[in-house]
Amino acid sequence: MPSPLREYRVLLQRVPVGEPAIDPDRLGERSKLGGMPDWVQNDETPRCTGCGELMTFVGQLDSLEHQSTDNPHSIDALSSDQKFMFGDVGMIYVFFCKDCLEPVAIFQCA
Numbered sequence: 816m817p818s819p820l821r822e823y824r825v826l827l828q829r830v831p832v833g834e835p836a837i838d839p840d841r842l843g844e845r846s847k848l849g850g851m852p853d854w855v856q857n858d859e860t861p862r863c864t865g866c867g868e869l870m871t872f873v874g875q876l877d878s879l880e881h882q883s884t885d886n887p888h889s890i891d892a893l894s895s896d897q898k899f900m901f902g903d904v905g906m907i908y909v910f911f912c913k914d915c916l917e918p919v920a921i922f923q924c925a
Contacts, residue, residue, distance in 0.1 A: 843881030
């Protein structure tokens with residue numbers, strides 16, 4: 816079994832209508848729940864294998880330890896202590912079919 820990743824506490828804050836949840840230029844700080852995915856590459860919204868419908872976007876998890884002077888969770892890119900780096904500052908997107916109760920995760924990086 817792989818070693819567990821370091822834990823981070825997540826503070827949820829509702830975003831006012833019309834205001835973006837994230838700044839796409841702040842690599843490592845683009846994690847969010849709800850809304851629409853902020854794709855690193857092209858739209859890859861999956862279809863449910865059960866019903867064939869497009870799945871609901873749940874959230875995205877950024878490479879939160881990306882080395883940057885502005886990132887509060889920055890860890891040196893050459894350090895073996897950097898555990899939350901998905902490819903080249905990649906993003907994991909989570910989708911869910913509410914009818915079939917099926918989850919899917921998509922990974923993209925630059």
